[in-house]
Amino acid sequence: MSADPILEIHGLSHDGRGVARLDGTVVFVVGGLPGQQVRARVLRRKPRFWEAASTEVLRQTPDAVPPLCPHGDACGGCPLQTLPQARQLAWKRTLVLDALERVGGLPRPELEALLGPVAASPATTRFRNKMELAFGPDAAGLPVLGLRERGGRRVTPVPGCTLLPPEALRMAAAAQNLAQDLARRNGLNAWNAPEQRHQPARRRQSRTFQNRMLLGRDAEQAGGFWRFLTLRRGLAADLRSPRWWALCLTSPGDATARAAVRGLGRELLAAFPHMAAFVHEERGRADALTLGERRVDVLDATGRSRPEAARLHLPLLGRFFTLDVASFFQVNTSAAQILARTALDLLPEGGEELLDLYCGVGAPGLLLAPAFSRLYGVEQDARAVALARENAAGLSVDHCRYAAGDAALLLQERTATADMVLADPPRAGLAPAALAALLRLRPRSILYISCNPATLARDAALLREGYRLARLAAVDLFPHTPHVECLSLWQRL
């Protein structure tokens, strides 16, 4: 086909792409929204469907709202931003119902009866308390800091992003300028399309690899140095003063590179009085994860090294949780209150033991704890486990214990069941071994909190063998994106 086809978008896929048909073939269109007629560039032709990107909107969807930000055409961050909020919520409800019906095998009428409207996020702009900004090279090879472009891996700067307050955007702009200065002076370049590079994992980087992190003719194929800058907003130790924390993730560097990052951190801290700490971590593996493998330094607001400065505090239903700048916590503070309240409302009754799987720093399990005689929390991140213990002490929950480790392994070792399991896994859902162990232990109820309807539905298909879906709710924690958070309560048959 020579010319770009014109497509009528009639639906949305689970990942927020428009769905169209061309001569009977399904086409998934990046940037296409239902009701639009678009011209699209075909990116890939697969046997059962094609993939395309919208290049021009020829007819707008009738109830479209103005774009939230000036980056909607370039940035992949908020693909649903021109759909009215009510339509976004309605689509997310359908997404959950479709997944649980088609993959989970649950009857549609039952699901329709259980699932009310998706709870809206109280704020739809500037609601993020955390943003992971990626570094990538610009056309001249200099580092830019922003979000992934629509339908691609390149990084596009987002100085007008409406998910963050202006102060955070100024911090990002300042960090980008400083990284560019360092790239010019020291040759430290930005990470480049990591997951296509197939670099083997390395603990100690070879000299060749170190050299490849420098700007130069190899830069296109190499990894790169600057990877991510995560900005996080929380409360200082007085639990009142809002502050910012910055976590800079780089590839492993030598003493000069580390000193350069320290210098960048000190300049940011000096320029932004509301920045409480700057943390530097390194990751050697060639992937796109934002997870540091080694913490290099924590600078407090005065620019001195002080590991405790990496802690911040966030509220949940009137209680405060302490976390580390790298710990998991819900990123939409106001919608997280609705999520936690819904979890409490779904809780059927108390009992002897609550097993809190994937417990993070203890939220929301510690809020459910008063209804149980014992709480046992399991989390892979040892730092989060230490904080969960502290949070339990801070909330005067003393009938609890926590273990650091893989949820599946810890479940497999268990022989005694629990009355209630709270399972809040990452997007991949329950590991097959964890699900098999749960089905063997047969707790009376399972409250499964999921941020991915597809994996929830996959797990639901197995849970159905021994459980009945008793309650179902959904909360919009990520307006303008295809993401939706589901809470499902399963009762033993």
Ligand SMILES: C[S@@+](CC[C@H](N)C(=O)[O-])C[C@H]1O[C@@H](n2cnc3c(N)ncnc32)[C@H](O)[C@@H]1O
């Ligand atoms: C969606 S978060 C939920 C955390 C917490 N319940 C909260 O709401 O703040 C998932 C958590 O699972 C942890 N995790 C990921 N894989 C794990 C595993 N295999 N075993 C135990 N914990 C895991 C992550 O570190 C993360 O803290």
